[in-house]
Amino acid sequence: MSSHGSRALAHQFEDLDQQREVASLGMWLFLVTEVLFFGGLFLVYSIYRGWYPEAFAASSHELLVWAGTLNTVVLITSSLTMALAVHAAQTGHRRALIGLLLATMILGCAFLGVKAFEYRTEYLEHHIPGAAFQFEPEHFLHAQIFFSLYFIMTGLHAVHMIIGLGVMAVMVWMSWRGLITSEYYNPIEVSGLYWHFVDIVWIFLFPLLYLIGRHVH
Amino acid sequence: MSTDAPRAHAPSATRVYYVVFAVLLVCTYLTWQVAYFDLGRLNTVVALTIAGLKTTLVVWFFMHARSSPRLTLVIAFGGLLWLAILLALTAGDYLTR
Numbered sequence: 001m002s003s004h005g006s007r008a009l010a011h012q013f014e015d016l017d018q019q020r021e022v023a024s025l026g027m028w029l030f031l032v033t034e035v036l037f038f039g040g041l042f043l044v045y046s047i048y049r050g051w052y053p054e055a056f057a058a059s060s061h062e063l064l065v066w067a068g069t070l071n072t073v074v075l076i077t078s079s080l081t082m083a084l085a086v087h088a089a090q091t092g093h094r095r096a097l098i099g100l101l102l103a104t105m106i107l108g109c110a111f112l113g114v115k116a117f118e119y120r121t122e123y124l125e126h127h128i129p130g131a132a133f134q135f136e137p138e139h140f141l142h143a144q145i146f147f148s149l150y151f152i153m154t155g156l157h158a159v160h161m162i163i164g165l166g167v168m169a170v171m172v173w174m175s176w177r178g179l180i181t182s183e184y185y186n187p188i189e190v191s192g193l194y195w196h197f198v199d200i201v202w203i204f205l206f207p208l209l210y211l212i213g214r215h216v217h
Numbered sequence: 218m219s220t221d222a223p224r225a226h227a228p229s230a231t232r233v234y235y236v237v238f239a240v241l242l243v244c245t246y247l248t249w250q251v252a253y254f255d256l257g258r259l260n261t262v263v264a265l266t267i268a269g270l271k272t273t274l275v276v277w278f279f280m281h282a283r284s285s286p287r288l289t290l291v292i293a294f295g296g297l298l299w300l301a302i303l304l305a306l307t308a309g310d311y312l313t314r
Contacts, residue, residue: 021285025288028289028292031296032296035299039300039303043304046304050311069245073242073245076245079241079275084234087234192280193280196275196280200272200275200276203271204268204272206245206248207252207265211264212252214252215260
């Protein structure tokens with residue numbers, strides 16, 4: 001292959017294509033473990049929702065649906081800027097790459113900002129499970145299960161977002177230093193895979209947490 | 218994009234991303250609006266179907282599954298298989314108690 005001898009190519013790989021495929025495969029393998037990690041939480045959610053559907057519907061109704069919808073749009077937009085960033089890296093547009101990575105980060109921060117506002121609202125409304133929890137008496141116990149799952153699932157999702165922002169900051173730095181070229185853009189591609197996965201988790205969290213029981217009340 | 222020259226390599230690539238983005242927004246609007254109609258058990262089915270469709274679009278286009286080698290696709294579908302085992306065996310227990 002003509003790519004032999006390229007500085008971007010690590011010695012253990014045949015060519016750049018193989019190197020790229022191996023990098024992506026490694027990230028996919030990690031994402032499979034993430035699917036099972038979040039899958040377990042969705043499983044617990046499903047079992048409890050099956051047991052206490054009324055309490056779950058009533059609890060879900062207390063969440064800020066506009067905030068959840070807004071954040072869905074924000075994350076989908078960040079996935080677009082991420083996909084465009086990978087394309088900019090592939091085609092060697094360094095300035096566009098840096099701009100799109102920064103746009104992705106700004107959208108990620110906006111998501112976390114809205115989420116923080118939601119958590120604050122839930123704190124003020126005494127919807128955090130524990131001694132200060134307040135809810136209509138008939139659902140008092142089981143609503144706490146919903147809100148526990150809500151905080152665990154959205155909290156772990158937010159942790160993934162924060163890690164993603166850290167990864168993106170490194171990507172901006174690498175791009176700034178000129179370490180990303182149209183030959184070697186694996187870090188951008190692989191970070192993009194992770195970012196899109198976190199978006200997918202939210203695509204499921206949004207309807208299952210915010211939208212159940214909207215039609216009931 | 219700052220210059221036109223490299224676009225020649227993949228002229229339609231970014232266009233596809235914008236189309237997928239638009240479809241994802243429409244799906245988000247649909248899943249949000251349909252939640253206000255009482256469809257009984259179908260509410261959850263519709264919500265999960267739309268979420269599954271959105272996931273497929275993200276995986277296929279944004280995550281480049283359509284141009285990935287077969288080995289990568291096997292790994293990705295393998296993840297779904299393990300998830301299905303996790304869900305099916307646990308549901309098999311809880312639903313038959």
